[in-house]
Amino acid sequence: METTILSINKLNKRYGKLHAVKDVSLEIHKGNVYGILGPNGSGKSTTLGIVLNVVNKTSGEYSWFNGTMETHDALKKVGAIIERPNFYPYMTAVENLQLVCKIKGIDYSKISEKLEIVGLIDRKDSKFKTFSLGMKQRLAIASALLNDPEILILDEPTNGLDPQGIHQIRDIIKLIASQGTTILLASHLLDEVEKVCSHVLVLRFGEILYSGTVDGMTNQVGFFELKAENNTALIETLKNHPNFEKISEMEGKVIVHFNKIIDAGELNKYLLDKGIILNHLVNKKQSLEEQFLALTNK
Template identity: 65%
Template sequence: METILKLNQLTKKFGKLTAVNQLSFEIEKGNVYGILGPNGSGKSTTLGIILNVVNKTSGEFEWFGGQVETHEALKKVGAIIENPNFYPNMSAEDNLKLVCKIKGVDYSKIDEKLEIVDLLDRKENTFKSYSLGMKQRLAIASALLNDPEILILDEPTNGLDPQGIHQIREIIRKIAADGMTILLASHLLDEVEKVCSHVVIIRNGVKLYAGSVDQMNATHGFVEIASKNLEELDSALGQLDFIEKVVKVDEHHRLKAFLSLPIEASELNKTLASQGIYVNLLIKRKETLEEQFLELTKA
């Protein structure tokens, strides 16, 4: 599969603060990638570096296999990394005409892109009359005018109401379905889980995970389990080969036991009963992406 972007040990320091710390990952064509992390984790700085608006401290990145210089490569990139910035008293159509002139794109692309973001019937309205969600959708249309090979979005649903968030998600899905490679940064796990095929999780500029969303979810799950004698149960679980780790959930005789093998709840119950340990709660569950994210990013 063709590699669109490759980062190798990318680092950015602001004085004593290391915002991006030896970050390495690859973006392959045709996938939707989410850079996920808490606020201040280095997501926007990373995007700024690869878009040549922030200077790196060390490390490397290359576009399209390094076959073209970054300046030329960015002509094949569509990006929104700041709040939409258009002339407020001009119509959406006239604003996009200015973008077309800057990018050297034919005006015929305007209606095509406005239709993608569901703004074609509002193209004659002024930018200042648009809602925040509409402004964000216009920005996406602007980024798509030159038919980029990759679209980069920084917190695309930030500040939007639920309806606006849903509309942006549907646009991303629509664009992705047509084969567009997308890279979006977000601190909202729900956003990434619903639209992304791959995820890069970072905290304090350090990569914690990079891979497919499905692979991250490919665990054997865990069981919530309880008995009257918590210490005895904890000890017994710790000696079972198919238990990876055990953590205490609360003070009410509940434990969370993570499985290293695909064991059924009934089999675990039978094993414990054979040792004279009887449980009053046993629920098997799969870890959600949210639970895994919180586990990875906790201090």
């Protein structure tokens, strides 16, 4: 039985006329990495804000840990970074984390362990103000991990970082996930979600366009590239296929989309039985990027 960490059901948020989040539902099970993916202004941060109790919902429900806990208590088992990390510039990394421990009633022994995870142990006595943006973000992650949360929530974790900084944060996210912590991150970067997440919720203007596994998004129905001696006859025959969806011609090749997954062998046999001999057949998958663009441009 999978442990449900967070359950969101038909969540709505309106700001006057703006419907920022529309009927969003999502189940978060232990041990996975979930990405909420969407362009800026798609309702990602609002959704995170609602479940973290910093934004009031308009309607809908959400419950933590199968509803066994009030939100206030549940949030003690959640680590979250939803705005720029707020540390004291003239205090060292360790001093800043000691302060967090004091506030949250956590043992200081956790500090080294968490600094190790984020690769800052050798800079533990450096003042926060000497840190690069990437290091500041890593310290924020260490801080959010101090209470050994069941789930870590990150809003745009690599925003504003250079390529090296981005790479480091993504590696840390993978490491934390590999140790069994569930992660929920919001991102507008497809590449990020593809590299670190197992599950994805695609939002646009507050609405869900896709929800499921990252693999499932890439393995959705692809298309075929075909060529025959007589393309006109080929096109006419394809249009009669029970699962035919749309067709186009490009550089002498016929591009055909079906509304369900069709086996290449079956398609070849179907055409052969109708007297069409193919001299070119390629089954193509749409890349996640192409699908994401197709989804968000609709």
